[in-house]
Amino acid sequence: MAFLRRGDTVKIKGLERKPQFNGIIGEVLDVDEEGRSARIVISRSGRRSEMAVRLRNLKLIEERPPPSFASNGIRYDSIYEGCRVRLCGVSSHSHFNGLEGTAIARDLHRWKVKLRAADKWLMVPEKHLEVLDVSDESGRRRLMKEWQYPSQNPEDPRWLIDKM
Structure with missing residues (x-):
């Protein structure tokens, strides 16, 4: 499923x-x-x-x-369950910056993120997450x-x- x-x-x-x-x-x-x-x-x-x-x-x-779809009502920067995100601006564990994952669940101002490259789960403050856009230059997003x-x-x- x-x-x-x-x-x-x-x-x-x-x-x-x-x-x-x-x-x-x-x-x-x-x-x-x-x-x-x-x-x-x-x-x-x-x-x-x-x-x-x-x-x-x-x-x-x-x-x-995706939330970046140009439409009224869908905010570009909103994170939702199941969307792809990238970690950014993490100073205490800077090696996490740039890693991509999937936002699984929200807990106050933090998201449980399943990392894409490893079988790891992290709790990340939403200020350290950015939604991957359809026009993201990495080109890894499925058409x-x-x-x-x-x-x-x-x-x-x-x-x-x-x-x-």
Whole structure:
């Protein structure tokens, strides 16, 4: 199962008790790793509803757009769970500067970061993290494919799909 995070677009599959929901597209609101489920929002017949679905019954079809996407409502500098970050400005452990990782969870003003190059986790103050931008010169960011499914969140640029 792919790592899901808030804003990802998923397709429901393999439900046996409620097969009428199979094939429906939804958007992840939050993920409960311990319970192995996700709360998603779906839109059917113009009505929005939320439902909890086991992770094994969800297929990731589109990832949330990066925060640097030029759109109203998405702040460029905001860090969110699952985004790629780079450590910077750390003076006490300067050897960490420049390392990249994934922001996993927030605890007050610090983020739990899974380092990309090593199997290590660090608690890093958010002032020492920068979000990796789509236009980052390192070129290590995966190219985004064209979005197909509208978002349920008006702050997400995918919300405009099928609205124009």
